[in-house]
Amino acid sequence: MSHSHVLRIALVFGLVPWIAPTATAGDDVPARSIAGQTLQVPEEQLDLGEVYHVVPGPGTQLAWTHDAPLVRVLAICNRAVGYFVTPFDIEPDKSPVLAGALRIPVASLKTGRQQYDGEFHGPRALNAGEYPEITLRLQETRNAKLTADKDGRRSFTLDAVGELTVRDKTIRVSFPLQVQLVPFTWQTMRVDIGDLLIVRGEISVKTADLGFDTTASNKDFLAETATLDLCLMCSTVSPENNLDPAIKDEHSREQMRFFTLLRDFNDPEKGYKVGRAYMRTIWDDAQALNRLAQATLTEEDIQTRDLAFILRAARRANELTEFKDAALLCTLAHVQSERGDPEAALKWARAAEGLLEGAPQHVAAEVRGALARYEERCKHNQDGPLPSKP
């Protein structure tokens, strides 16, 4: 798509003032937890039955589309958080969904092109700075029909009514839902742990109702309707439930909070502030520091990686272990490589290789693979320009 198309889309989002809200945006949608990866389900809803938490990550798919004659905007998000409540005893003739809510970080809606994203999230469009989330709250479900019941798995179709809040505009939406309840088995564990609920639905909204410019001059660039296509993987196990006995719960929560801000909301200022505070609390814990450095270095969808921050954590982790832990040295080598210092990366990777005796096989393979890459890069460095990053 041409640059002019990008600008045109920006104009579509920007030309029209947003309609005054009919309700305070997202007020009725429960707040996020401190770590930010679940919502605080109200007590009265907890008592209704089973709570299924939306699992952010690859299993969560949510697409915003508006399909105009000359442009199609398709933004994908996999960082939505929320929950659905089902009755404790599911009955064929009763709705399998009693309550639900979603919070979708605007910054995590990705079109695949940074220029588009900038406009889409910017102050003239969804305005992530001021309205960082799109929210959805289920108000009612009806016409539930059991469509399949086999091997403990049950599928339903139903009609849902809810409130969708985009920017400062809240509109009532009606949409069909398909839900499938999948009890835990060793097979489903490959997808996620816990009993699963898969929620699919498609919400169509008039773009005019959301304040987009629908005048004739924009017709080729903005469809009359936009759709929010949901395919949400939900589990009875909260994504904040840390199952690794080696990781303290409070460490897990703080690191999650850091990533919620940095990755989901693309807010490096607040994110690294939380990250630095967290780093201080784990300053004497080599493994926690290494986890922090490693994740900040490799977690997908982080747009601003503060390499000085990562290096500080990785270096301290190695100081604490006196540079004698291969996995930690490998992280240090990785961050040096990302900083553009392949010689330092090579030095630490070689040190790591020297400590591989008795190391788990996957650690050894990782260290040797990294070492080979850094050697290659150093060789190119001596021979001429560096190849692009691995």
Place this chain on the structure above:
Amino acid sequence: MQRTQVRNRRTRTWPTSSTHAAAIVCLLASCSIVETALAQWPQWGGPRRDFSCQATDLADRWPADGPHKVWSREIGGGHSAIIVDGATLYTMCRRENQDAVLAIDTNTGRTIWETRYDAPTKPDMQLDFGCGPHATPLLAGDRLFTIGAMVQFRCLDKKTGKTLWSHDLIDEMGASHLGRGYGASPIAYKDLVIINIGSRDTGIAAFKQDTGEMAWKSGPFRGGYPSPVLTTINGEDHLIIALAGARAALDPATGEVRWKVTVDRQSAGIMCTPLWIAPDKVFFSAAYGGGSRLFKITAKDGQYTADELWHCRKMKIMHGTAARVGDVVFGSSGDFGPTFLSAVNLETGKILWRKRGFGKANLLYADGKFIILDEKGELALAKADAEGIEVLSQAKVLEQRSWTVPTLVGPRLYLRDYQTIMALDLSEAANRPSAAAAPSPLSSGQEVTR
């Protein structure tokens, strides 16, 4: 138990006359012997292996910081439960590459003896939760039987800790350590001690208590964490076992199968001890999608059959205990996700109520109340029935991985987590308030979550 009350009352009205005092000392001494004989906790699950025991006069309300602490001390890692014989308790812990069996003075917490032996871990174990010991010692006469996570089976002299005989059951029989370490506790039957093996050709085996010689071995069953229980059906003894692939009963004298039900893979991860529901039913519960099942055992023409009466997926007890009162089984249900104290109707298999607020928990039933210890170290006293649960008192007494079911002898509760072992006095007298426990957020009336 009534004698315990007598002792308490007399203590409060101690006579001034030395003659009277001497007489009462004698009386108390004799009471103590009687109490010991009645009150000891010789095995996993208590005197009847069903996590219930006789007790009276437990205080409903505790001081804000918990019940009166008699003593507390560090202990090595492990989840082995505590057995009590008079003034001595026994348990196991881990010391680096060794298993340790400890005899501890119940009144002071001081070690009477400690016997250690090398028990190196195996390369194919998953030890992210430590390497036990998980199983609980068994006391039979003067002998103490123990099994560590690496399936070293030992018989010790209870007074000295001297090893009388031992078997390395991985080496000798190919016993299964189940990945995370062996966990089923031994059970005594007449002059035998019976244990899970879980090897390629032997499911269960019995050994002579005095010599350690094998008395019988069953055919193959996969290993399992649940400890076996003994009962009598139709005038015949049954050893009820719950293993990865089967729920079954054996003749405890010969190892012959009396009845057997094969279970699916989802029910294979069972850890909860089976609960015998007299006169003819058995309750099993498994997490990880297994759920709870009630079987009715029927005898006909000398054969036994087990028929499933119901299956409730929602009651999924992981490594906690199940306790039964009347037609209701209570337990802590949950695995990876949230855990609920739950009650299930034995007649229908329906969940009667659920309560949030506790982590995975072990339950004991005594004096018409439940003693609840969750994995975060929250100890609670509660009244529960088919209608709901009322938490009477609650306090955080332990810290980390409190996975061990407590032991109650008289009013004294022995409990441990992965670091600490302690004795608490739950009696009314010891907890008579200067400061009764303020109602906790969990104890305000009948907070029942369905």
